Amino acid sequence: MVKQQLHIVKIGGNIINDEGALFSFLKDFSELDSPKILVHGGGKRATEIAEAMGLKPKMIAGRRVTDEATLEVVTMVYAGLLNKKITAQLQKLNCYALGLSGADANCIVAHKRIVAAVDYGFAGDVDTINSEFIQVILQNNITPVFCAITHDKNGQLLNTNADTIASEIAIAMSNSYEVVLNYIFELKGVLEDIKDENSVIQHINLEKYEQLIESGIITEGMVPKLHNCFNALKKGVQKVNIGDASLIKNTNNLFTSLTIDNFS
């Protein structure tokens, strides 16, 4: 049986922080034909609210840590303010959306990250995705909208990286769907020349990826990002696209598409 296509789209601060860009993105997203899932990161509103409340970022050994007060703020802003604003906007656009955190219906169970000698605070690494529930929702023509808050099934909420949530959901759903995972960020794609914003490498397979790393063309921040993408592809995701907000428009063809082999 041919699996149905499922689009998972992740957006971050560059879209969320700009009301016009966000609404324009949500319009394009709502027009996607296939079943779809939105994953959103944070944005500057959490920092602004923490500052307004007089909270100072907690730093341990130069690393920013999610302490209890910070966890409270990100839970409020990500799961409350942003998630419900985005959901209400999608309803206006006739996209039948359901805002979710990882605690809801046990969608994303994680555990507090513990690495010897490093305190990450309330940062969560994903253990399981409730793909059964997500499938029930999709089958009812509802679009899940995930924020990056998870829980440990023992009453503790946790702050989790939104890129990771998108790829973990993509991997879990690839048992039932042909999953296309779309990462939207500030660039048009993976660049051949970091100084030329149009030097987008349009297709990268596993072989090309290894060449790009060897030749040093893929720069520092992009290495873990692409590593995670190929991890998702190896675990069953059909395709990963990386680009700016125009990525999900049919008219756009300048973005980077990642697949395991040449057949996509």
Added chain:
Amino acid sequence: MVKQQLHIVKIGGNIINDEGALFSFLKDFSELDSPKILVHGGGKRATEIAEAMGLKPKMIAGRRVTDEATLEVVTMVYAGLLNKKITAQLQKLNCYALGLSGADANCIVAHKRIVAAVDYGFAGDVDTINSEFIQVILQNNITPVFCAITHDKNGQLLNTNADTIASEIAIAMSNSYEVVLNYIFELKGVLEDIKDENSVIQHINLEKYEQLIESGIITEGMVPKLHNCFNALKKGVQKVNIGDASLIKNTNNLFTSLTIDNFS
């Protein structure tokens, strides 16, 4: 066909503001056998956070108004912090819970209250409940947990009275279930003598209700509360119970039970 029983339980500030009381209530709630829905109000955390952010309550003609800044805070605190904390606690108690605002899956569509010459700000009066979606959730053995944030289907979130949300959901679900609506508050029930906390009137039907109003035994704040309860009963809800947190325990029998007639 005999309808299945559905318990709807509404809690307010007196439970939410006390962590021990909240956890103890959630334990009792999680042990309820029948399908169930939780509706929670706000509590003092929203006021504390508004104060920490330097916001002053907006008053118009002596009335507190939900202005834009207040709406942002209640959305964060009710739909984010409280709703997700309660949901995570219920998962710990093996109650398979799903936190919801009215924007999620269009669960509660409302309109901005407009009354000539009175500005209520972003206060919403309920128009429709998506009982079809709620039924899908219940049929999947999931317990919905509603906060008191609604939306107008045109992108605007609204602040709505939690008592009203509970009764509107109860009315909407009574087409498919035998609904028992439980209001938990600071007293043991409707009191015969306001100075005696144990003078609970255990059963009130429509006839008795009218007698109690005529005789002046029902005091000011209780009049609209009971009016709403009998409105729900007239529209199909089977029974309304009013009492303190022990109301939902099998062992408790001191609370007020409201029905249209004597047969309950």
